[in-house]
Amino acid sequence: MPLIALGLNHLTAPVSLRERVAFDPDAAAAAVRALRGEPGVEEALILSTCNRTELYVGVAAGAEGIPQQWLNRHHHLTPGKLDEFLYRHDEQDAVRHMFRVATGLDSMVLGEPQILGQVKDAYQQARAAQALGAPLDRLLQHTFAVAKRVRTDTRIGAHTVSVAFTAVRLAEQVFADLKEACVLLIGAGDTIELAARHLADKQARRLIVANRTLETAQELAARHGGYAVALADLPQHLAEADIVISSTAARTPIVTRAMVEQAMATRRRKPMFMVDIAVPRDIEASVAELSDVYLYGIDDLQQVIDENRRSRQAAAREADAIIDLQVDRYMAWRRALTVHNPALDIRQHAETYRDEVLEKARAMIAHGKPADEALAFLANTLTNKLLHHPSARLREAALSGDMDLLHAAGRLYGLDDDANTPNL
Template identity: 70%
Template sequence: MAAAFASMALIALGLNHLTAPVALRERIAFAPEATPEALAGLSSLPGVREAAILSTCNRTELYCTVEPGAESLPGEWLHQHHRLHGHRLDEFLYRHDDAEAVRHIFRVATGLESLVLGEPQILGQVKDAYQIARSSQTLKAPLDRLFQNTFAVAKRVRSDTRIGAHPVSVAYTAVRMVERLFADLSKACVLLIGAGETIELTARHLAEAQVRRTIVANRTLEHAQTLAASVGGYAIALDDLPRHLPEADIVISSTAAREPILDRSGVAAALASRRHRPMFLVDIAVPRDIAPDVAELDDVFLYTIDDLRSVIDESLRSRQAAAKEAEALIELQVEHFMGWWRALELRNPVGELRRSAEAHRDEVLEKARALLARGRPADEALAFLANTLTNKLLHAPSANLRSAALRGDVDLLTAAERLFDAPSDTTE
């Protein structure tokens, strides 16, 4: 394995909510069903040995191991895959190499890089990215081990710090924003579009806020019915959205659709039916579910995932102390992983030692047999074999230890003491 993965680089390349606007993030997002094909293309590039893609509403990131000189290929591939000309992404992209890449994925999985500091959903998204890459067979030992270590680090941070003591998700934050915008949720009808984890969490928070009525719209009616039943709501198919949209005072949408579900004409028609009573629309999907020009309509208040920041900043202080503890744990684990990573580029000393010992054994054994063939006593041949083999095996270590003693190399002398101090119960 060491020879196969020697002299490679680990890189993390991407953009997120801090470096790029939602319009660009949705442009380069990868749908789950399209990710395997994208991974096949990325990993087939010359010099790219492994690849994984993490794509969420807040980030798109490529994790790769590459040969020297191939570090720029993932970024070039990202441009080409999304048909972006020139260097359109360059000012928004970040790239982390080796230890910085390890630190970055640890921070991502623990929620330290999230829009909501410490939010728990990101770990599940990282696990999904790992499973897709694994199923696509674009992971080998180094990147696979990095993801396994990432999961362990995230679990340790959750258990050893209070960063997860008060879980705050994008869904929770969206509901907090709605509570600010709408004076009394007990008089509001909320339309939820989607039935995934984010919408499910949103529905639960709304139920706790005692919203008057909840409508759940989803492409698969059965999924909408299951979620609606859990919160005492009403389920509709996505095709029935135009008929029920006028009922909604608040719309919260989070689907995996590649094109907008609500457009300007549809919302305008709903407003006319409502006699222009205001509608509050919260779009927490990337790509966006609600066309941006909907915001130009009178009596419409449209918010995207990037607008949640003001709500999020309020709860930031309570988690900053826990974040510092998490940083310390992460730094320790980065060192451990990089120690393993550097060892990949070293020759295996056990193999070298065994090959050398076996060569000495064969040489001395042949000479001992020659003594017996010339009629020398067996005891003499055995004594020759034992003495000569011992001298040959100990010559290089003895010379190196003498040299270490003369130059005061305490580290080597201490290591040798540990190495040759075999446990008393060792058995063959």
């Protein structure tokens, strides 16, 4: 069963395309169930984040093209639309890719830790959809162990720089002192939580959290000294913000050009700095055309991120060495699945012999035979049955001088290498 990793990410596709093929978190389980139901797809997992959409699938021979066809069809894309943006990895290359993704080696921010949690979420969704088979399930378990090993044995996670931190750092370059800035955070997920933490550390003058669920916004705001508003009230509060950082799972823009135009009029053209981390985007792209508005998308954070990447290259090389070793180990396990294990047949034959002889011994006792006689019959008969075929083959080997088989028998039965093969 070939294993395939198919996808696109921040290195191969622009955000305008990434947002078209992103999967709505609320519909992810249904999507992976649909993918698993495609002819020839035997197991499946979908990983969809702001920087990547990837399908990991085990397929029957001849069905290797099904995942890409399904991806086009699911997102209503014309055939060939994604061809120049997609990458595909097969077998051990797919395994290596998953390990590198989960450890943050393939992330925009090298070594960022959030991706591992997103991989775990994708795993839970696939399990809930009953879309995993033994090979892919084992791969995910191995992936989590590899990620832990890389974090423990290298400095890839030292001085972690997340996308949220990068956004705050970029804001600092615009506003020299965040203590004078009012910051509006839209959303309440992990990225916004991290941003709020960084902003609290920088002692931002004022922190506003807007979220669709007001209670969730209130909990986040309370943790970081801010206050919360409902997403529906966002137009009334947008003008207060010097800095806006947005990261939600909305499928359509939350902040429209008209909203920003109204806010800028209220602010009397006082500049506004905006960072849209979401994919699909939360802020209409045309907002960037407005005077005194500085809109940055997730792809615009690259310069700050590149500085971080250079500082972590040595740790990344160490991590890749660990990954190469673990790829070999997983592939060895995977290859073993296709090799018939005679130990299973031996055990089945032995258990069949045991049941037959045990039944006869019980019958002897039931007919009045002494228990010692029945036990002796059981032991002798079972020994003879289990050793009959091996003994015959070893006698033939001794007569023909087949030393390889004789030595293999010694190893098989746990005999000392220098001991003579018993006279069977």
